[in-house]
Amino acid sequence: MVLRCREGDRAACEQLVVRYQKPVFNAALRLLRNPEDAKDVAQTTFLKAFGHLADYDPTFKFYSWIYRIAVNEALTFLGSRKSFEKISGEEPDGTPGPERQVEGEQLRQAIEDALMEIKVEMRSVIVLRHVLHLSYKDMSDMLKLPEKTVKSRLYEARQLLRDRLLQREAI
Amino acid sequence: MTQREYIALIHAEIDGELDAANRAELARHLLADPDARALREDLRRVCNALDGLPEVEPPAQLRQSILAALPQSSVKRPGLASPYWRLAAVIATVMLAGAIVFETLKGAGPAAGNLSGTIAAQTPAIVATVRLGDGPVAGRASLLHERAQWAVEFDLASSAPADVLIVSGAYSLRVNGIAGPDKAGGPPRRVTLSGFQASEQPVELRFLVAEKQVASATLRQPATR
Numbered sequence: 346m347v348l349r350c351r352e353g354d355r356a357a358c359e360q361l362v363v364r365y366q367k368p369v370f371n372a373a374l375r376l377l378r379n380p381e382d383a384k385d386v387a388q389t390t391f392l393k394a395f396g397h398l399a400d401y402d403p404t405f406k407f408y409s410w411i412y413r414i415a416v417n418e419a420l421t422f423l424g425s426r427k428s429f430e431k432i433s434g435e436e437p438d439g440t441p442g443p444e445r446q447v448e449g450e451q452l453r454q455a456i457e458d459a460l461m462e463i464k465v466e467m468r469s470v471i472v473l474r475h476v477l478h479l480s481y482k483d484m485s486d487m488l489k490l491p492e493k494t495v496k497s498r499l500y501e502a503r504q505l506l507r508d509r510l511l512q513r514e515a516i
Numbered sequence: 517m518t519q520r521e522y523i524a525l526i527h528a529e530i531d532g533e534l535d536a537a538n539r540a541e542l543a544r545h546l547l548a549d550p551d552a553r554a555l556r557e558d559l560r561r562v563c564n565a566l567d568g569l570p571e572v573e574p575p576a577q578l579r580q581s582i583l584a585a586l587p588q589s590s591v592k593r594p595g596l597a598s599p600y601w602r603l604a605a606v607i608a609t610v611m612l613a614g615a616i617v618f619e620t621l622k623g624a625g626p627a628a629g630n631l632s633g634t635i636a637a638q639t640p641a642i643v644a645t646v647r648l649g650d651g652p653v654a655g656r657a658s659l660l661h662e663r664a665q666w667a668v669e670f671d672l673a674s675s676a677p678a679d680v681l682i683v684s685g686a687y688s689l690r691v692n693g694i695a696g697p698d699k700a701g702g703p704p705r706r707v708t709l710s711g712f713q714a715s716e717q718p719v720e721l722r723f724l725v726a727e728k729q730v731a732s733a734t735l736r737q738p739a740t741r
Contacts, residue, residue: 358586362579364703370574384575391582449568449690456565475566478708480663481533500527506566507558516561 347407351398362391365408368477369415375472376419378461386422390415405486412477413487416469423465455515459506467502474499517541522549526556530563530711532665563710570693571705640667644735646721652730653678653695653723659735666712668719668735670694671704679724682709685717694723 346364349357369390373383394401394411401410460468473479473487484499485492510516525542528534534542546553640662648654655672668682674695682689691707693699719735 355583355586359579359583362582366574366578366582367571367702370578371571374572375569380572380575384578387574387578388582388585392585395586449692452561452565453569453692456562456569471566475563475708475710476569478667478706480665481531496524496527500524503527503559503562504523507555507562510562511558516558516565 347398347401347403350395351401358395361407365411366391368408369411372412372415372472372476373419375460375476376416376465376468377422378457382422383419386415386418390418393418406483409479409483409487412473412479416473416487420465420469452510452515455510455513456506459509459513462509463502463505467498467505470495470499471502471506517545522552523555526552526559529556529713530559532710532712534664560711564689567708567710568689568691573698643737644719646733646735648672648723648731648733652676652725655695657721657733657735659719659737660706661714666709666714667706668709668721669704669706673700674723674725676725678730680707681722681724682707682719683722684712684719685715687712 346357346360350361366387370383370387373386373390374380377383377386390411394414401407460471463471469488470484473484479487481492481495484495488495490498507516522542522545525534525538525545529539529542546556640660643659643661645656645658647656653672653674655670657672658669660667660669670680672678672695675697677696677698678694679690679692680694682691687709689707689709689712694705694707699705714737716737718737721733721735722729723731723733
């Protein structure tokens with residue numbers, strides 16, 4: 346499919362969008378929180394990816410390549426802001442319901458808040474591991490860091506989240 | 517072992533990356549140190565909550581806006597000038613030449629079947645699969661194992677937003693929005709079971725719609741001798 350898209354087959358490109366738009370959008374959303382910003386980053390990610398498909402090395406996994414573009418775009422977006430402020434807009438959560446367990450909802454809210462409070466380098470490893478479900482090896486390849494460093498950063502990020510959730514008495 | 521190293525073991529255990537020796541070492545430490553037990557419990561909760569964050573559907577217009585912004589010429593065709601294609605051409609030539617030489621010189625080699633384990637190890641092993649019949653939630657769920665990590669893959673259809681509670685012994689994980697009308701026709705969804713350890717216990721799946729259980733299924737690991 347990637348090769349066909351590279352050859353200019355728009356249907357193949359559309360299939361790639363259909364397949365990857367959700368993880369790319371969700372990664373951006375967890376990094377930025379604001380759905381509009383996440384949408385812009387997702388769009389830029391795909392356009393950059395399609396614009397540079399000639400540079401894509403097929404020996405690497407496509408998802409790893411496009412996720413790296415997405416994370417870099419989100420980080421660039423964050424870097425372009427002079428100060429990062431919490432967005433109070435509502436998220437288009439796919440599964441809201443008045444009957445949802447209050448406890449679970451509070452924990453979700455607390456963890457989303459806590460995620461936005463930790464440094465973006467820390468948030469990135471959390472997103473790669475827990476939103477995109479990448480292996481340590483894939484994370485290491487993506488971030489161009491040794492696996493040991495990736496693990497150390499991931500562990501630190503989780504503990505920072507844990508500390509914040511304890512402060513909020515959310516766990 | 518230092519405190520820092522024990523903490524690393526806790527994280528590795530949650531990620532399903534701990535070998536037997538380190539698991540035993542961690543178990544001894546946890547028995548002796550209530551603070552370590554509390555930390556492990558907290559980190560499990562954090563990881564379960566992170567893994568259970570709902571996947572948000574991208575805005576409906578995202579796909580169209582990407583395709584609309586994509587001019588016909590924007591997808592660049594790689595020529596042989598691209599280093600990757602040049603390399604691919606060289607590799608293909610070498611492989612073709614190698615195949616010809618191999619076919620000419622081949623003697624008694626290993627059967628193809630003997631090599632298949634190497635390839636199979638690259639993909640997750642399906643440990644168990646269960647089908648859900650007609651009902652509010654229908655489809656398939658599979659228990660997967662890959663590189664010491666466990667996961668459940670769901671390929672479901674549901675007429676209403678459904679959550680799933682995954683329970684096995686003391687382990688439990690809730691995933692909201694595992695199926696629903698907005699997800700119809702989407703790809704299967706894989707849920708990583710952070711901190712899950714393989715055991716004799718079956719993995720129960722309880723599907724909830726509006727907090728009422730509407731279906732359940734059990735994934736049983738094949739008995740080992």
